[in-house]
Amino acid sequence: MMRTEATMKAEEWQGALVAEFAEPDALVTALRRAREAGYSRIDAFTPFPVEGAAEALDLREGWLVWVATGGFLAGGALGYLMQWYLNGVNYPINVGGRPLAAWPAFTLPAFEIAVLFAVFAAIAAMLYVDRLPRLNHPLFELERFGLVSRDRFFLAIAPTDPRFEAEGTRAFLAGLGPARIDQVPR
Amino acid sequence: MPPADAPAIQHPMGRRPIVPVRSFASINEQITAITLHPPYLRNWWIGILISGALTGLLVLSIGWLFIRGGGVWGINIPVNWSLAIINYVWWIAIGSAGTLISALLLVLEEPWRNSLNRFAEAMTVFAVICAGIFPIIHLGRPFFFLWLFPYPNVLGVWPQFKSPLEWDVFAVPVYLVVSVLFWYLGLIPDMASLRDRATARWAQVFYGLLALGWRGSVTHWARWRRVYRLIAILGVPLVISVHSGVALLYAVGQIPGWHSTIFPPFFIIGAVFNGFAVVAMIAVVLRHAFGLDQLVTLRHLDILGMVLLATGVAVGYCYVMEAFTAWYSGDLYERQTLWDRAVGIYAWSYWGAIACNVGSIQVLWWPAARRSPWILFAVGAITTVGMWLERFMLQTTPLYQDFLPSSYGVYWPSFWEYSTLLGSIGLFFFLFLLFVRFLPMISIFEVAEVVKDERRSQAEGGR
Numbered sequence: 001m002m003r004t005e006a007t008m009k010a011e012e013w014q015g016a017l018v019a020e021f022a023e024p025d026a027l028v029t030a031l032r033r034a035r036e037a038g039y040s041r042i043d044a045f046t047p048f049p050v051e052g053a054a055e056a057l058d059l060r061e062g063w064l065v066w067v068a069t070g071g072f073l074a075g076g077a078l079g080y081l082m083q084w085y086l087n088g089v090n091y092p093i094n095v096g097g098r099p100l101a102a103w104p105a106f107t108l109p110a111f112e113i114a115v116l117f118a119v120f121a122a123i124a125a126m127l128y129v130d131r132l133p134r135l136n137h138p139l140f141e142l143e144r145f146g147l148v149s150r151d152r153f154f155l156a157i158a159p160t161d162p163r164f165e166a167e168g169t170r171a172f173l174a175g176l177g178p179a180r181i182d183q184v185p186r
Numbered sequence: 187m188p189p190a191d192a193p194a195i196q197h198p199m200g201r202r203p204i205v206p207v208r209s210f211a212s213i214n215e216q217i218t219a220i221t222l223h224p225p226y227l228r229n230w231w232i233g234i235l236i237s238g239a240l241t242g243l244l245v246l247s248i249g250w251l252f253i254r255g256g257g258v259w260g261i262n263i264p265v266n267w268s269l270a271i272i273n274y275v276w277w278i279a280i281g282s283a284g285t286l287i288s289a290l291l292l293v294l295e296e297p298w299r300n301s302l303n304r305f306a307e308a309m310t311v312f313a314v315i316c317a318g319i320f321p322i323i324h325l326g327r328p329f330f331f332l333w334l335f336p337y338p339n340v341l342g343v344w345p346q347f348k349s350p351l352e353w354d355v356f357a358v359p360v361y362l363v364v365s366v367l368f369w370y371l372g373l374i375p376d377m378a379s380l381r382d383r384a385t386a387r388w389a390q391v392f393y394g395l396l397a398l399g400w401r402g403s404v405t406h407w408a409r410w411r412r413v414y415r416l417i418a419i420l421g422v423p424l425v426i427s428v429h430s431g432v433a434l435l436y437a438v439g440q441i442p443g444w445h446s447t448i449f450p451p452f453f454i455i456g457a458v459f460n461g462f463a464v465v466a467m468i469a470v471v472l473r474h475a476f477g478l479d480q481l482v483t484l485r486h487l488d489i490l491g492m493v494l495l496a497t498g499v500a501v502g503y504c505y506v507m508e509a510f511t512a513w514y515s516g517d518l519y520e521r522q523t524l525w526d527r528a529v530g531i532y533a534w535s536y537w538g539a540i541a542c543n544v545g546s547i548q549v550l551w552w553p554a555a556r557r558s559p560w561i562l563f564a565v566g567a568i569t570t571v572g573m574w575l576e577r578f579m580l581q582t583t584p585l586y587q588d589f590l591p592s593s594y595g596v597y598w599p600s601f602w603e604y605s606t607l608l609g610s611i612g613l614f615f616f617l618f619l620l621f622v623r624f625l626p627m628i629s630i631f632e633v634a635e636v637v638k639d640e641r642r643s644q645a646e647g648g649r
Contacts, residue, residue: 024638031404044404047210048375048631048638054408064412065346079356086336086344093346105348109356111427115420116360119367122413130406133398142399146382148402149375151210151634 008041008158010131013138015159015186017169019178020144020152024050027153030176031056034155037172041161045139045154068122075117079110138184156184203640204298206480210634213481217376217630218383224623227376229475233619240612247606256326258602263267265585265597270324272577273607275432276460277317277614278358279453279573282425283461284310285365288372289421292414297639298489300632301482305472306465307369308627312617313361313464314362316610321354324510325604350434357428364424368417371410377628428614431455443523443584446511452504459543460573466490467566468618470559472627481628484557491556494565498547505540519589527583531596535579542572 021027027044031053032041044053054061080103087093088101101130127133139145139156155178157169173181224230251258261268284306291299317341322331334355336345343353373456377397384390400406433453436444469490473482527536546568555561619629 043270045402046404046407046637047214047379047402049407049411050404050450053404059405059408061408061412064409064532065416068416072420082336083347091342091344098348102348103621108353108427108431112353112356112360112424113422115364118420119417120363122416123367123371126409126413127398130403130409132400135394135399137399137401149379149382149400150214153449172247 008043008135008160010134011135012041012158012160013156013184016138016156016184017173018139018142018144018154018156018182018184019157019173019176020180020182021152022152022179024053026155026177028056029051030155030178033176034157036165036170039157039161039169040163041158042131043156043158045145045148045156047149047151047153050153059172064122064125067125068118071121072114072118074121076110076114078117079113081107083109134151141185142182144180152179190493202486203644205301205483205633205636205640207637207640208480210637211311212318213633213637214379214383214630216481217628218380219571221380221624221626222384222386222389226475228466230619230623234616237612237615237619240609241616242609243249243605243612244533244609246607247602248319248505249594250602251323251565251606252328257387258600260598260600260603264588264595264596265582266579267324267585267600268597269603269607270320271309271435272574272581273610274320274324275577275581276574277313277320277610278432279429279457279460280464280570281310281313281317281361281461282429282457283465284308284313284460285368285425286422286461287465288368289425290417292418293422297636298486300636301489301628302465302469302485303632304369304372304625304629305468305621305627307365307372308618308621308625309461309464309468310365311362311369311622312614314358314365315617318358318362318613319610320606335484336601350431350438352468359430361424361428364417364421368421371414371417372629373625374398374410375402375631378402379630380626401480426454429457441584441588442517442519443512443580446508448504448507448511452508455497455500455504456573456576459494459501460570462490462493462497463569463573465567466494466562467570470563472622474559476627478628481633484559487548487559488553488556491550491562491619494562494569495547495550495556498543498550498569502540502544504594505544522587523584524555526587527579530583530587532579532583532586535575539572539576539579542568546572579639594629 019030021030024046027046028050031042031044035056042057044050044057046053083106084101084103087106092100094100130141144152145154155173155176157164161169163169170181259269284303285297287306288303288310292303322328326332333339333343334345334352345355347353374397377393378400380393381390381397384393430450430453434450437446439445466487469482469487473479509524512520515521527533541566546565547556549561550565555565582597586597
C-alpha cells in the first residue's frame with residue numbers, strides 16, 4: 001500500500017533520509033526509481049507543483065471534485081428550499097397575483113449559496129486530508145529543508161518503510177545523484 | 187542588471203519568453219525581500235498617512251450621514267438613487283477583473299496571468315470591500331441593515347427573494363468570501379517562502395501562522411492544485427452572476443433607460459474593461475516603484491493594453507446598441523431618455539463617457555503606446571473616470587425625467603456624497619498599501635512555474 005506524507009503520521013518522518021536535488025526533472029526521475037525499488041513510504045517536497053511528481057506517486061485526487069460537487073448540490077438545494085419555504089409557505093405576499101414560489105427569481109441566491117458551500121467543502125476537505133494546519137513537523141528540523149520554499153527539491157524515505165535499511169537506503173539515494181543526503185533527527 | 191525587457195534569449199521561432207529566464211532563487215529573493223526588507227519605507231508612510239486621512243474623511247462622512255440622516259445628501263424625489271449606488275456599481279465592477287485574470291486565465295492556462303494575479307486578486311478584495319459599504323449606508327435607516335438577511339425574528343417577517351436588491355445581499359458577501367479564500371489559498375505557499383526567508387522573530391511567527399505549516403509536499407500540491415482550479419472554475423460564473431445581479435437592479439425596474447435586457451452583458455463588459463484598466467495602472471505603478479520590470483514585463487503591459495482595447499471596443503458597441511434599442515423600440519419615453527442623455531443637463535456625463543471610454547483607448551492600436559507604461563497608465567486613469575461618468579449617466583438621466591413632466595427634477599450631489607467617494611478611494615489605497623507592505627505582491631511560486639516552463643521550452647529549442 002502506497003503511503004505518502006499526508007496519510008502518514010508526522011512522527012513517522014523522524015529519522016527519515018532526505019535527498020536534495022537542484023532540478024525538478026532529477027527529482028521526478030528519483031521518485032520513479034524509488035518506486036521501482038519498492039519503497040512505499042516516500043514523499044517529495046518542491047517549491048512549486050512539478051509535473052510528473054504526483055503521477056510518479058500514483059496520486060489521484062479527483063475525489064475532491066466530488067466533494068465540491070456535493071457541496072454545490074447541498075448548498076443549492078438548501079438555498080432554494082429556504083427561499084421556497086420563506087416566500088412560498090411561511091410568509092406569502094401576493095403581489096398582483098404573481099406566483100409565490102417564483103423559481104427563476106430564486107436561482108440567483110441559490111447559485112451563490114451553492115458556490116459558497118462548494119468552496120468551503122473543497123477547502124475543508126483539502127485541509128483535513130492534508131493534516132493542515134500543523135505548524136511543527138520533524139522535517140523542519142533539517143536546516144536545509146527551509147530551501148524547499150526557494151529552489152530545492154527533496155525526496156524523503158521514512159524509516160517505517162518496510163524496505164528501509166539505514167545503510168542500504170542511504171546507498172540507494174546516493175545512487176540517484178542528489179546534491180546531498182541528510183537524516184532527520186530522531 | 188540587464189536593461190528593462192531585454193530579449194533574454196531569442197527563440198528560433200521568434201517566440202520571446204513571457205518572463206526572462208533566471209534562477210528560481212533570484213525570483214524568490216527579489217519578491218520576498220520587498221516584504222521582509224521593505225525599500226522606500228518613507229514613501230510608504232507618506233502614502234499611508236494620505237490614504238489614512240482620506241479614510242478618516244470616509245468615516246467622518248458616514249458619521250455625519252448617520253447623525254443627520256439622508257438629508258445631507260443631494261438626493262430627493264425624483265432622483266432618489268444616486269452617488270451611493272453609482273459608487274457601488276463602479277467599485278464592484280473594478281473588482282471583477284481580478285477574478286477574471288486569476289480564475290478565467292488560470293482555467294485557460296495563460297502563463298502571463300502569473301505575474302499579475304496576486305495584486306489583481308488583492309484589488310478585487312479591496313474593491314469589493316469599498317463597494318460593500320455603499321448599499322448599507324444608502325439605506326434610509328442603515329441600523330436596520332440586518333433586516334436584509336433571512337434570520338428568524340420576533341416580527342415574523344422574511345426578506346422578499348424575488349427582488350434583485352435581495353439577490354445582492356447574497357451575491358456580494360459570497361463574492362467577497364470566495365475572493366478572500368481564493369486569494370489566501372494562493373498565498374499559502376508564498377507564506378511558507380516568507381516564513382523560511384524571514385530573519386525577524388515577528389515575521390517568522392506571523393508568516394509561519396499564515397502558512398499553516400506548508401512544506402511543499404507533492405501530495406499537498408496535488409490537492410492544492412485541484413482545489414485551486416475548482417474555485418477558479420466556480421469563480422468565473424460567480425463573478426458573472428454578481429455583476430448580472432447588479433445590472434438587474436436597474437433592468438427589473440420599469441424606468442425608461444433601465445428596463446432593457448442588454449443590461450447584464452453591458453455591465454459585465456464594462457466591468458471587465460474598467461477592472462483591466464485599474465490592473466494596468468497598478469501594474470505600471472508597482473513595476474516602477476519596486477523595480478519589477480523583469481517580472482511584470484513590457485509584454486505583460488502589451489497584453490493588458492490589448493485586452494483594454496478589445497473590451498473598450500465592446501463597450502463602444504454596447505453604447506451603440508443601447509441607443510439603437512431605445513430608438514428601435516419605438517417607445518416615446520425610451521427615445522426621450524436617449525435624447526435627454528445626449529442633450530440634457532447631464533449630457534456632459536454621456537459624451538464624457540464616450541470620449542473617455544471609446545475615444546481614449548484608440549491610441550492603444552499602436553503597439554508603441556501599449557508598451558509605453560505611462561501612456562497605458564494615462565489611458566487606464568481616463569477610462570476609470572469615464573466608467574464613473576457612464577454609471578452617473580445610466581443612473582441619473584432616466585430618473586430626472588421619466589414619465590410625467592410634473593415629476594421632473596434636477597439632482598446635484600452634495601459635498602458629503604463626493605467626500606464619501608473620495609474617502610472610499612482613500613480606503614482602497616490604505617488597504618492596498620498594507621497589502622504591498624506585508625504580503626508578496628507577485629505570486630512567487632507561480633512565476634517560478636512560468637520560468638520552469640520557459641527553461642524547458644528553451645532546452646527543447648523553442649516551441
